[in-house]
Amino acid sequence: MKSHLLPEFRVERDYSRCDNCKVCIKQCPFDVHYYDEESGKILSRDELCSGCQRCVVYCHKNALRIIPYKAYRPNEYWKEEHIRDIKKQAETGGIILTSCGSSREAKVYWDHILLNASQVTNPSIDPLREPMELRTFLGRKPDCLELEFNGDDVEIKTELYPNLMIETPILFAGMSYGAISYNAFKSLAMAAKKFGTLFNTGEGGMPKDMREEFKDCAIVQCASGRFGVDPEYFNYSAAIEIKIGQGAKPGIGGHLPGEKVTATISSTRMIPEGTDAISPAPHHDIYSIEDLSMLIYALKEVTNYEKPVCVKIAAVHNVAAIASGMVRAGADIIAIDGFRGGTGATPKIMREHVGIPVELALAAVDQRLREEGIRNKCSIIVGGGIRCAADVVKAIALGADAVYIGTAALIALGCTMCQRCHTGKCAWGICTQDPKLSQRLNPKVGAERAYNLLRAWSLEIKDVLGGMGINAIESLRGNRDHLRGVGLEDWELRVLGIKGAGE
Amino acid sequence: MPPFCAGDCMINRVITDGRVNKEIQACAVFGVMDRSGRRFGGKMIVEAMKNMKVRGNGLGGGFAVYGIYPDYKDCYAIHLMFEKEEAKQRVDQFLDMNFDIIHDEEIPTNEEANVSDPPMFWRYFVKPQKKGKDKKLSDDDYVVDKVMKINTCIDNAYVFSSGKDMGVFKGVGFPEEIAEFFMLEELYKGYIWTAHSRFPTNTPGWWGGAHPFCILDWTVVHNGEISSYGTNRRFLEMYGYYCTLYTDTEVIAYAVDLLMRKQKLPIEVVAKIFAPPMWDQIDRMEEKKRKFYTTLRMVYAPLLINGPFTVIIAHHGEMIGLTDRIRLRPITAGEKGDMLFVSSEEAAIRAVCNPDRVWTPKGGEPIVGRLKEVIS
Numbered sequence: 001m002k003s004h005l006l007p008e009f010r011v012e013r014d015y016s017r018c019d020n021c022k023v024c025i026k027q028c029p030f031d032v033h034y035y036d037e038e039s040g041k042i043l044s045r046d047e048l049c050s051g052c053q054r055c056v057v058y059c060h061k062n063a064l065r066i067i068p069y070k071a072y073r074p075n076e077y078w079k080e081e082h083i084r085d086i087k088k089q090a091e092t093g094g095i096i097l098t099s100c101g102s103s104r105e106a107k108v109y110w111d112h113i114l115l116n117a118s119q120v121t122n123p124s125i126d127p128l129r130e131p132m133e134l135r136t137f138l139g140r141k142p143d144c145l146e147l148e149f150n151g152d153d154v155e156i157k158t159e160l161y162p163n164l165m166i167e168t169p170i171l172f173a174g175m176s177y178g179a180i181s182y183n184a185f186k187s188l189a190m191a192a193k194k195f196g197t198l199f200n201t202g203e204g205g206m207p208k209d210m211r212e213e214f215k216d217c218a219i220v221q222c223a224s225g226r227f228g229v230d231p232e233y234f235n236y237s238a239a240i241e242i243k244i245g246q247g248a249k250p251g252i253g254g255h256l257p258g259e260k261v262t263a264t265i266s267s268t269r270m271i272p273e274g275t276d277a278i279s280p281a282p283h284h285d286i287y288s289i290e291d292l293s294m295l296i297y298a299l300k301e302v303t304n305y306e307k308p309v310c311v312k313i314a315a316v317h318n319v320a321a322i323a324s325g326m327v328r329a330g331a332d333i334i335a336i337d338g339f340r341g342g343t344g345a346t347p348k349i350m351r352e353h354v355g356i357p358v359e360l361a362l363a364a365v366d367q368r369l370r371e372e373g374i375r376n377k378c379s380i381i382v383g384g385g386i387r388c389a390a391d392v393v394k395a396i397a398l399g400a401d402a403v404y405i406g407t408a409a410l411i412a413l414g415c416t417m418c419q420r421c422h423t424g425k426c427a428w429g430i431c432t433q434d435p436k437l438s439q440r441l442n443p444k445v446g447a448e449r450a451y452n453l454l455r456a457w458s459l460e461i462k463d464v465l466g467g468m469g470i471n472a473i474e475s476l477r478g479n480r481d482h483l484r485g486v487g488l489e490d491w492e493l494r495v496l497g498i499k500g501a502g503e
Numbered sequence: 504m505p506p507f508c509a510g511d512c513m514i515n516r517v518i519t520d521g522r523v524n525k526e527i528q529a530c531a532v533f534g535v536m537d538r539s540g541r542r543f544g545g546k547m548i549v550e551a552m553k554n555m556k557v558r559g560n561g562l563g564g565g566f567a568v569y570g571i572y573p574d575y576k577d578c579y580a581i582h583l584m585f586e587k588e589e590a591k592q593r594v595d596q597f598l599d600m601n602f603d604i605i606h607d608e609e610i611p612t613n614e615e616a617n618v619s620d621p622p623m624f625w626r627y628f629v630k631p632q633k634k635g636k637d638k639k640l641s642d643d644d645y646v647v648d649k650v651m652k653i654n655t656c657i658d659n660a661y662v663f664s665s666g667k668d669m670g671v672f673k674g675v676g677f678p679e680e681i682a683e684f685f686m687l688e689e690l691y692k693g694y695i696w697t698a699h700s701r702f703p704t705n706t707p708g709w710w711g712g713a714h715p716f717c718i719l720d721w722t723v724v725h726n727g728e729i730s731s732y733g734t735n736r737r738f739l740e741m742y743g744y745y746c747t748l749y750t751d752t753e754v755i756a757y758a759v760d761l762l763m764r765k766q767k768l769p770i771e772v773v774a775k776i777f778a779p780p781m782w783d784q785i786d787r788m789e790e791k792k793r794k795f796y797t798t799l800r801m802v803y804a805p806l807l808i809n810g811p812f813t814v815i816i817a818h819h820g821e822m823i824g825l826t827d828r829i830r831l832r833p834i835t836a837g838e839k840g841d842m843l844f845v846s847s848e849e850a851a852i853r854a855v856c857n858p859d860r861v862w863t864p865k866g867g868e869p870i871v872g873r874l875k876e877v878i879s
Contacts, residue, residue, distance in 0.1 A: 144802075472807055474734070
């Protein structure tokens with residue numbers, strides 16, 4: 001069948017600059033560029049181009065430009081994307097696979113929220129001259145502290161729950177070894193360790209050689225496929241996360257194709273080499289809230305009640321009631337992943353149409369837990385499309401204790417959001433198990449970039465806090481008085497619990 | 504129809520909607536205590552407040568006095584303000600149903616005083632008469648519950664104070680005008696006096712909106728605008744405290760009630776919750792201390808009071824002055840014999856006595872005055 005699909009990008013090569021060095025040919029995993037003996041020139045197959053811009057960055061002559069290409073007559077209803085997808089499905093008869101997070105047009109609530117600053121009645125604080133504190137604790141807190149005084153000596157009588165201490169309210173989200181390369185995985189672990197925060201193993205287990213070094217900064221995940229799960233895995237960690245759902249594909253599982261299950265992935269995941277790693281849609285031992293509770297306590301038992309247990313869900317319609325149930329079931333931390341959350345592979349229909357914006361989900365969950373008097377029994381981490389420090393500040397003011405960043409962290413490592421993760425051919429060495437590609441990412445350099453991102457965002461958060469007259473992040477947490485909405489309907493303001501600008 | 508709405512009216516009113524308007528204000532505060540328990544008149548504190556007149560704008564002044572009702576010291580003294588006659592009828596009915604009213608009378612006022620539109624003031628000396636499920640409550644919790652009901656459910660009635668052997672006098676005007684109106688210099692003697700002068704920047708005066716703020720015998724006067732208001736308020740809602748006045752002071756008063764009265768934490772610890780040391784300092788402490796402060800900050804993070812404040816907290820036997828962790832609002836302490844002073848300005852202390860010692864406490868370091876012996 002002749003393909004009717006048109007290229008999504010045009011490759012433009014300035015032949016007055018090109019010196020036929022062939023770096024572009026070597027760099028492109030999609031075989032876009034090739035050398036034509038007859039003309040003595042490098043030519044391109046536009047239809048294969050993902051727009052990842054690898055060749056552009058590495059062209060030492062600056063001879064290449066990759067330009068998005070819209071082919072069809074503009075139509076506000078039948079968009080380019082609909083036409084392409086229909087043609088693709090007419091040719092294949094299959095589900096459209098994609099990756100990264102939802103890129104569709106939908107209201108971004110972060111962009112409709114503005115922050116406050118102090119003027120006159122309350123001084124702003126200069127973060128260059130005064131301490132600004134971002135230290136954050138994640139986990140269950142007691143209602144009160146019982147103290148015993150013996151002269152000058154104070155003894156805390158209350159039994160405390162395990163808590164995680166992080167130096168900035170930003171953690172790396174769960175991205176498994178398998179979905180991402182060993183080098184990408186290790187880059188994030190190294191950056192988290194150096195900065196004093198945490199990374200998340202995702203559902204693919206923890207490579208043996210990393211366990212000792214990174215055990216204090218790892219959240220280890222237990223997902224429906226239970227890959228790489230044994231008592232040692234749980235005990236070499238700072239915390240455990242039960243992954244129920246993911247914002248990019250709520251309600252479905254995952255599939256790591258056999259060709260990606262290399263020898264090291266096979267031993268980390270404890271599955272035979274070359275076999276598909278399939279995560280079922282549900283956990284087959286969790287069909288109800290009481291089942292979740294049993295798993296939570298089984299994990300607490302296996303780790304001697306020394307580690308907080310987090311439960312991660314996708315932001316769906318009844319998220320507030322579900323979250324309340326999770327806290328009552330024993331979760332110390334709940335993680336909410338919004339519909340913008342990323343993934344290494346997902347059916348496009350799930351990515352674009354299932355779930356709700358994390359801003360609304362967060363506001364609803366925080367408010368519900370307070371109404372039920374259980375907000376301090378857990379911490380809330382939100383993720384799914386946190387793009388900048390301002391998003392972090394707004395999330396915390398809405399009620400989050402911390403945020404997960406996945407996509408942003410990968411962009412720091414080199415990702416350009418070309419949405420080809422599911423092909424396993426990531427030109428930047430991030431979302432691939434091809435050793436030729438993954439070696440492109442040096443963990444030392446990757447860690448430095450990810451660390452710099454944490455540092456830069458933390459500095460920006462401090463700037464904003466100082467402007468608000470706040471010198472400790474805990475005084476921003478749930479402090480919706482510092483937020484105002486613009487361009488929002490009354491119901492949206494009500495759900496977010498914020499006033500409109502000028503009110 | 505009972506004269507109050509039963510059940511959860513407070514919850515309906517506030518918790519589902521965080522979009523309330525907060526008052527913004529600046530102020531002067533002053534507190535004086537005779538640690539020997541000797542009771543003295545109001546002249547001294549009125550003079551001190553006059554000295555700081557520029558810190559207020561005449562839209563609110565008030566006083567809390569401890570030890571003023573020795574004849575009724577076993578009764579809760581409820582000071583009430585009525586803006587309409589019918590509100591008094593409903594309150595009378597409500598109090599009659601829930602308390603033994605030992606004595607009640609109009610609070611004497613001076614009609615020639617320079618104040619505008621004063622409402623009616625009444626005081627009731629009462630003992631709890633607990634019925635049904637209320638029998639489980641302590642007397643104090645019972646009184647708090649009933650006071651909250653009056654404030655939230657009976658229109659045009661507002662409880663100024665509800666402690667034993669103490670009272671709050673406040674209203675719209677400069678402090679000396681309020682003192683003249685209630686004849687504080689002539690009629691009352693107490694061993695602790697605290698006072699407040701307001702400089703509200705948005706709301707015009709309402710007699711109930713002046714300080715001190717009171718719950719049982721705990722009073723708070725406060726100067727500052729706290730930037731953690733939203734965090735503090737939403738945390739306190741979880742413990743059943745619903746802010747109805749939307750002032751920073753109310754938040755501090757409820758936090759004091761939760762931590763000091765209910766959780767029985769001493770002020771030395773509460774001060775470190777409101778105004779904790781920096782992590783830099785904590786990380787350098789020896790292990791045991793470091794662990795204590797780390798735990799305190801971890802557990803009570805939502806009650807860190809951020810932004811500028813100076814606060815004077817009092818209850819029977821104790822007066823406390825505290826400023827924020829980076830001292831964005833002024834506080835000065837002074838001593839002369841058994842007299843302890845806490846003031847927004849040193850000049851106000853020197854205006855009323857020649858102190859033995861005057862000092863400026865550090866941010867987060869409480870000044871605590873305690874009775875030398877329990878007075879009977």
